[in-house]
Amino acid sequence: MMGSDCSKRSSQKNISQREFMSPNMAPRSYGGLNDGDIRVQSVVRDDFMATNVIKMELEENVQAFLLNNIIMGVHFFPDHKEVINRLQHVPSTPEEKEMSKTLLKDETMECTYPDAILEEVNKNIIFRTMDEYSKSESLLSKRIYVINDLIEVVSSNEIPQYLSIDKPCYQVKIEPSSKKGYVKMTQVENNSAILQAREYDENYEPTPGPSTRSDSDYDYSTITDLRTPKPIEVDTNTERRDTLPESCFTHKKIKQFPMKSLGDEDDDDEMNLDYLANLNEEDFFRVIVYINSYGFMNYFQNVLFSTSLGKSLGFNEDAICTAKAIPGKIFCDDLDIETNVYKSFEIIPAVSIPWPDDQTIEFVYREDRPTIFDTRTGTKYQWPTTGPASMIEDIRNMTAVLVPKGYAKKKGFNKNSNLEWEINFPKAERYLEARMSHAQMKCMLILFTLLRTYITPVTKQNGLLPEHIRSHMYWECETDYRNWPEHRLGTKILRVIKDLQMRLFEGSLPDFFIKDRDLFENIPKKYLNYAQKILLQILSNPVPFFIKALKNVRYTSGKFYPPLDFKELYDGIRSKSGAVLVNPNLGMQSLPQLKKRLYRDPEQQMKHIKYLKKKEQIIRDRIKQKEEEEKSKEINVFEINDDNDIDLEESIDKELDIWKTKAIIVIFIKHFIEIARKSSILSTAEQALFYLKQASYLAKILEDTAAAFVEEMGEYRQIIAAEEARVKMKSVRTYSSTEEKPPTPVRNSISFQYNEINQQLKSGSIKLNNLQASYVNGMQPVQPVPPAMRNLKPAQRSESYKQNGQNAKRKNVAFAE
Template sequence: MGGACTKRNRTRSRPGGVTTRTDTTTMSRMSNVGFGDSDVRVESIHKDDLLMIELIRRELRENAPVFVLNNTLMALQFFSDHRDIITKMRHASASPQEKEMNKTLLKDETVECTYPDTILDEVNKNVIFRRMEENSIGENLMSKRIYVINDLIEVVKGKEVPQYTSIDKPCYQVRSEETDRKGFVKLVQIQNNAAIFANREYDENYEPLAGPSSRSDSEYSYITDLRTPKTIEVDTTIERRDTLPETCFSHRQVKYVPSEEDDDAEERLKALESMDEADFIKDVVYINSKGFMRYFQNTLFSTSLGKSLGFDDESIASAKAIPGKIFCEDMDFETDTTKTFEIIPAVGITWPLDQTLDFITREDRPTIIDRRTGIKYRWPTDGPGGMIDEIITLSAVLVPKGYAKKKGVNIDANLEWEINFPKAERYLDARMSHAQMKCFLVLLTLHKTFIAPVTQQNGLLPEHIRTHIYWECEKDYRNWPEHRLGTKLLLVIKNLQIRLYAGVLHDYFIKDRNLFENIPKKYLQFAQKVLLDVLDNPVPYFIIALRNLRYTSGKFYPSLDLKEVYDSLISKNSAALINPKLLANQSKPYLKKKVYKDPEQQIQHLREMKVKEKILAQRLKEQEDKMLAAKKDELEKRMNNEISTEIKIERTLDVWKTKAILVFFIKLFMEIGKKSYYLASKDQALFYMKQAFYLTKILEGESPAFVDESRELFQAIALEEQRIKRKSLRSGSISEIKPPTPVKNNIFQFDLTNHSKSGSIKLNNLQASFINGNTAPLHPPPPMRNLKPPQRHESIKENGILPPKKKTVAFVTHLEWIFSHVTAKKPAIYGDYYVIKPQ
């Protein structure tokens, strides 16, 4: 469930003279074993466990905030079963909802739609974003994008014009024309329609280049106004839907010189020598992106398309738009959640090879080599049949959105169309690991909490974060460990902050395009400042953001009580975390007893003292309960309304805070493990049980006072692990899990009197066993239960000879069966009993 951490080679000595080397091989084994690595010996797994425990312990002692962040993100859940969801996405060309919607749209609206954020639909089923303020309403973590591709416009490649019969629906054939900015093109109509263009208006002195600057360097208000959503104006004057209105076209007279690519270029150049200057003027008709966007939002979406997409009249009436997008909301009254959508009009095109040449042929794409296996990791994969070959077979789209300059005027803005890659993004999302997708979603949560309320559509946007994550995945696809995801995410945030400082974020598919180029600097600086604050004191910022995430169902994974975590970290009276009664901090009144010479008087005094002590104890209890309730109300009020980002979390914690944090995560991971078996898989369940075991081992070593509690936790973890395995066997989710048989290499060494100095039973699956040799001392197995009368059975033989009749049969637990194999002289025999393997 995550990559392995890359470490330098180093030698560490452990008690008992055992020397272990921590290197890439060892850490890789930690993440790979259990998924088909049958060559890993049991002894090496035991060492890896100790190394991992030592790594976590050192992190807890030296950098507690990062430890808390790592475990918090590990416990956070967005998917019921990410592996199953990804498998379905990779084998489906489109979501079922998308296929069903296109049946209606192609028939009635001559358009089709594409949903690039299919994986986020699964997130929205399980998680909503709702702020802690009163009367706040839940909403999607990220707006769902719907690309609506118009079927009337066809972008033709090359110079050949396809011929259509009269029964075909009307179609405008256009060619793409490059601009001086990567990522944008203009659409030139191939054949003019005289009926539509009877009244042509030409722009005088038109130049297909940017005009002179008319704004000062500091004036960016027009960009802010351009990206501020405005209410849609409904236009019902246009009735026909099988043609585009004249406002969707622009006429230009431009100077024309034949290029070398023209078939008859030489002949035309000779003819041009005798022509006047007026003969060089060519009439060109462009599809106007601004006019097309206005027609789409005011006519198509407002009158019919909005209802076909499933929006009601109220949602359509309240919709707002900016160039290239329509923002629409739909209220789900059952869950009291607002679903946000981005409706994006588009024209379909084939993959633009000329614009994405660097993406296809990039030679500096990092390659990570596993020194243990020699396997090369590169993302996306290249070569024949690789990811890049599959991506370039996908179609792209053109969105009616021109380039807006920070300085000067772009007179081509109304003619330019932006290139987007929704299908390629959906493809890459399905190839991201669970840890990478979780980083993306947590980064979106931080953005939605701290940045988006201020910058709105003007600064850092979710599409920028997605692009940044793609670059981070390409930079190092393998090193995204689930158990240290907080450490990795802080590095991802640091790299994003550097991009904001430089003002450069390259488009992932068109590297020459800078996505930050036309964003005012003040908005980039604000986002950069927020990320710097997060890096300086991450825990409070993450807690504030993650508390806005709510699970939609009680049947999902257990929620994170982040109030308790924060309270444990900032508590001044850390001992009270273990015993809340210490909050009272009051000494108990003492009743002084007297001594009388008269026995009867002494007895009477003792009786009175007993009554007084009873009354005093009752009063003290009432006073204590009242004080604890007041403290609790005060704490909850403070936690609900205020989590201070000014309070710096200590890097080192005292023993009581350490215990409180460890116990919190141990119990949480155990609950997640229990749920994982039903919602996800056995492997995921055992993965979280393994983490609970690691933390319990650390708790045991923090203080001798914690040993007894640690042993109870060890037993609970072992029992839950056995329960998961038994259920897996019964349900047939795994073929068979057999306990290890005795071997001659002394890997399994049992000393029932001093087990802590010997080895331990370890299966060849790192996520299948959590019984560590350094836990509570082992004892001989308890007496056998459910004894049956002596019997002879053909299935119980030794060397083909039936055993003596004095032996009896016992049905035992799974753990007892293991002991019987390891400690007995002969397999399957313990003492005077034959042991039958539990079913």
């Protein structure tokens, strides 16, 4: 056995050396092996290494093994690559375009949907807890930014170009606020929309009552109150019109020293004194008109949304009447009659502004943005990419928005909060999410599921929010965009959760676009501590927490991927006897061996036999009664588990016996085979082969575990091989029907890449580590792969070449991975 292991290692070492030799230094042949043999050996090596990694996890970290396979078995998209390709090439969804047409026509507004990918997810899944009275809901609220076209932001050196009858009615300039991420809007001078008759307040203070308490005895009741949604108060006294009411403006008098015109600057002091003596009191003040965020929000929710805008957005009367609001956001729930699913929405009023370079200068020129260098191919990877025609440049050409929400302190009082507007980046968020890999998007959706299951029911809008998860995921993608393996995503998610827990512990989460803005700064510490506590519990015992949360994710259609049987899996994990789990008959209690006696008297012998039969019957009855009692207890426990779901405190075995290992692995093998069958219909051949490969690895592990499993695993491997053949044949037929003639393989061309994928399908060389490069959205390359370092298909040689040209000089040397 040791000799066999050593020989394998020696063989592996030789293969590894041949694989990574420079093409210019590679010999023509390697001990009689041609290029085709090297490709086969490379696949064998990768399979061997992948199997060893999975086996090591199973032996040393059972929770990681379980979590990786559980997350592999969960789906949110039918075909992520198709969704991403579709969303990356359209600036807005058809629904968004249609809604904007309606709003521009009826409301002088337009809308932006930043959660286009989440909308695709909501088509496939719903969120529903295991409680008896739970209802089907969307996983997250859908955000709708409603942009008011009456307000236009102009640069400070622009002159107003619109007359009073033109639109927009209000031209404003951006005035920086003392807090990063917030600005003020002031109307430009000589604007006809400025109200002429107005009483000015020199000592202006915002309307939501200032606190009379000092910072030392100030609690979080005020900020908690601001974050608690309250019913909308319909304002019937304010008439709906095409201009903003006076409540949306704040006039302030600013003291200033009057200056004479430039032509009078050289006058003598006596004339200056005469000039000052003739001035009135009003000449020492300058009037500034601010767009009041508090008044604008009240007008939007109590007048616009309640009277007409809500109906234009598609909400019925009941949904509008039950809507609630906080500063900058309206919450509205609507029942989809066709699917019987409650869909939640966040209506966010906004004003469009150009990209704020002054606020995002650090994001654009971030010096510590990591760049990953692949020494094997000479390629650099970065996310988001920088330089000309990069992701950063695309984002800078987008617009941002201002939301009527001022900065609120945890302690103390911000007297300018009613004049401040928060900067949001809905289009940039949608752009970045459409460029996440499948593994990254799945990670973010699972974090949303954990948030929705364990944290949101307690903290509501006061603690950790989806916007925090998004920003954290952007940072994680930027830090290391490449290391997101699909087959070990559970291990990666635990790392992401650990990083988020550390941010909660430190009480700081920088905004991805405006790093100086701390998203945790105005959240009470007790809510951050609660979220941190939950994440620590998840990290300490992840499998039960993930199973309970993912059980709440229900597929909307039987035509989607098959759901993982979490009950069967959890029963297998918590079972005390693995042998009974595999063969329930082993758990049946056998009858005790009664002592038999021999008598010379036949009558006595007959009595003894009757006695033994009667005693055996009594024992059988007792055993049956005991089994029924145990079964009744199991039913009661099952009912309790259905109510209380999963026992989150129940520890998972650090090591699994061989029978429990078999039972759990068989669950995963069956599930992955079913996913592969569905993948060939909903997704791609690469994805189908990926799941078949994982099932094959698990079967190989069981074969190596015990000889008793070899026969059964052999049957599963035959099923896997048959499925592989079917998928490859379907792929070839599809290709043949779409292409009359295969294109010539050309470097740096799409046809060349297709031939490489087709070769992988034929040879079965789909690898787990290369999944992101095969069926999911790949990394963003900073520089192209050098042609000399590309993985090329080995050239096919003729028989005459093999016989007569063994010593001929090779013109091209290419290596397959």
